[in-house]
Amino acid sequence: xxxxxxxxxxxxxxxxxxxxxxxxxxxxxxxxxxxxxxxxxxxxxxxxxxxxxxxxxxxxxxxxxxxxxxxxxxxxxxxxxxxxxxxxxxxxxxxxxxxxxxxxxxxxxxxxxxxxxxxxxxxxxxxxxxxxxxxxxxxxxxxxxxxxxxxxxxxxxxxxxxxxxxxxxxxxxxxxxxxxxxxxxxxxxxxxxxxxxxxxxxxxxxxxxxxxxxxxxxxxxxxxxxxxxxxxxxxxxxxxxxxxxxxxxxxxxxxxxxxxxxxxxxxxxxxx
Amino acid sequence: xxxxxxxxxxxxxxxxxxxxxxxxxxxxxxxxxxxxxxxxxxxxxxxxxxxxxxxxxxxxxxxxxxxxxxxxxxxxxxxxxxxxxxxxxxxxxxxxxxxxxxxxxxxxxxxxxxxxxxxxxxxxxxxxxxxxxxxxxxxxxxxxxxxxxxxxxxxxxxxxxxxxxxxxxxxxxxxxxxxxxxxxxxxxxxxxxxxxxxxxxxxxxxxxxxxxxxxxxxxxxxxxxxxxxxxxxxxxxxxxxxxxxxxxxxxxxxxxxxxxxxxxxx
Numbered sequence: 001x002x003x004x005x006x007x008x009x010x011x012x013x014x015x016x017x018x019x020x021x022x023x024x025x026x027x028x029x030x031x032x033x034x035x036x037x038x039x040x041x042x043x044x045x046x047x048x049x050x051x052x053x054x055x056x057x058x059x060x061x062x063x064x065x066x067x068x069x070x071x072x073x074x075x076x077x078x079x080x081x082x083x084x085x086x087x088x089x090x091x092x093x094x095x096x097x098x099x100x101x102x103x104x105x106x107x108x109x110x111x112x113x114x115x116x117x118x119x120x121x122x123x124x125x126x127x128x129x130x131x132x133x134x135x136x137x138x139x140x141x142x143x144x145x146x147x148x149x150x151x152x153x154x155x156x157x158x159x160x161x162x163x164x165x166x167x168x169x170x171x172x173x174x175x176x177x178x179x180x181x182x183x184x185x186x187x188x189x190x191x192x193x194x195x196x197x198x199x200x201x202x203x204x205x206x207x208x209x210x211x212x213x214x215x216x217x218x219x220x221x222x223x224x225x226x227x228x229x230x231x232x233x234x235x236x237x238x239x240x241x242x243x244x245x246x247x248x249x250x251x252x253x254x255x256x257x258x259x260x261x262x263x264x265x266x267x268x269x270x271x272x
Numbered sequence: 273x274x275x276x277x278x279x280x281x282x283x284x285x286x287x288x289x290x291x292x293x294x295x296x297x298x299x300x301x302x303x304x305x306x307x308x309x310x311x312x313x314x315x316x317x318x319x320x321x322x323x324x325x326x327x328x329x330x331x332x333x334x335x336x337x338x339x340x341x342x343x344x345x346x347x348x349x350x351x352x353x354x355x356x357x358x359x360x361x362x363x364x365x366x367x368x369x370x371x372x373x374x375x376x377x378x379x380x381x382x383x384x385x386x387x388x389x390x391x392x393x394x395x396x397x398x399x400x401x402x403x404x405x406x407x408x409x410x411x412x413x414x415x416x417x418x419x420x421x422x423x424x425x426x427x428x429x430x431x432x433x434x435x436x437x438x439x440x441x442x443x444x445x446x447x448x449x450x451x452x453x454x455x456x457x458x459x460x461x462x463x464x465x466x467x468x469x470x471x472x473x474x475x476x477x478x479x480x481x482x483x484x485x486x487x488x489x490x491x492x493x494x495x496x497x498x499x500x501x502x503x504x505x506x507x508x509x510x511x512x513x514x515x516x517x518x519x520x521x522x523x524x525x526x527x528x529x530x531x532x533x534x535x536x537x538x
Contacts, residue, residue: 054430057430057433057434058433058434059430059433062429062430063426063430083436086435088430088434090431092425094425094427094428094430096446097526097530098449098452098524098526098530108431110445111432111437111441111445112435112436114445140525140526140529141529142526142528142529143529166434
């Protein structure tokens with residue numbers, strides 16, 4: 001692998017251990033992600049999507065100290081020895097309650113340097129405006145609705161000029177109209193800046209729209225089921241009407257349906 | 273854009289029910305004494321109480337000022353020492369393991385047992401009383417703040433680790449501000465305990481303060497004076513509690529929102 005070509009993960013096993021139980025979350029998980037790719041990780045609940053994000057963020061062992069991680073993880077996203085920067089939008093939003101929305105967007109910088117310039121403030125404000133929540137800059141998180149809090153959390157992830165953007169179901173609480181607008185914005189913004197993005201979701205419509213590549217994961221223990229690469233067409237309203245988009249959704253839905261074929265059907269209840 | 277308001281009603285309107293309750297209470301009090309013909313040495317009338325209070329106002333205020341001084345000073349010292357100790361404990365687990373069990377043991381000793389010891393060692397002047405108040409306010413603040421330092425939201429910690437914050441940055445920019453709601457919760461509990469401790473300290477042979485008046489009025493069966501002390505000490509406790517609430521709301525307006533969200537989750 002050349003100096004800054006991307007992420008290589010090979011034969012990754014992650015096991016959560018409790019006193020008398022072992023839970024295999026990821027098993028023999030291998031993936032190579034090119035720098036600048038917009039990868040969507042799609043899969044059923046509990047298949048290890050968030051665990052994979054935590055591995056990339058380097059937070060897994062801190063959050064779940066009893067987990068076992070085996071395998072090879074190589075992340076090269078910067079020239080030379082420079083450490084890659086992360087932008088993270090966690091599933092739980094995790095806004096800092098004593099900071100306003102604007103300060104929350106600035107928080108990665110407040111946390112690590114505590115030196116905020118007027119330029120930083122301007123940039124944070126423009127990101128909030130871009131996400132349609134510019135008027136909430138002075139509001140405290142406890143006063144926000146779920147959808148707005150989630151967009152604030154996404155704004156914070158975008159504020160860090162990151163090499164690796166990690167999004168854990170970043171739009172699931174956002175209303176449909178805004179969700180579609182932000183999906184297109186996310187795809188075009190990250191493509192323009194060349195940011196490697198890993199976007200976790202279980203929404204097949206979102207996956208089909210934003211991704212340059214979709215990794216479909218199986219249920220627990222999570223493995224790569226299929227790897228779908230998509231053409232780099234502009235993501236706009238026209239794409240949402242296109243045959244490519246609808247065919248992709250049909251393909252994803254068919255795969256999901258095939259997994260649930262063996263489930264007990266309503267007509268089988270009661271041993272009939 | 274209209275903001276979502278999640279706060280309690282404030283201003284004069286919020287006080288109306290409490291004022292009505294107070295007026296009804298006064299009327300019931302007077303009525304009970306007149307109807308049941310209760311003798312004044314058992315229960316003085318509200319009227320007699322206020323007359324007495326007015327007559328002795330100079331003496332009462334002088335002693336109230338002394339009690340207030342020892343309560344406030346002790347409360348302040350107890351809060352600062354309690355919060356600082358919790359900070360040291362959360363920075364260094366060995367310290368916590370070494371001292372915390374003994375602090376818990378000390379906490380279980382009632383203040384009426386501690387007060388005479390302090391009186392014996394330090395006397396019953398202001399310094400001794402301040403120490404008694406500080407000791408009784410110290411524990412709730414220590415215990416609460418310690419919980420606050422530990423109870424950082426997992427997601428926030430994860431975020432800080434992902435952004436490669438140092439343990440020092442995590443402590444000062446996440447744990448420390450995050451402990452404030454717990455500090456204030458502890459201070460609200462301690463505000464009332466502080467007045468009790470000041471009265472107890474003054475009852476251990478002091479020659480001034482509301483606790484001193486209390487002791488004298490018990491010996492003389494001076495029920496009116498006893499009630500005067502009751503009213504003033506309750507007012508003092510309320511005032512200190514109010515001061516803590518005011519400081520919390522004006523200084524850290526976000527705490528209300530956090531508490532409301534927490535109670536809604538339950």
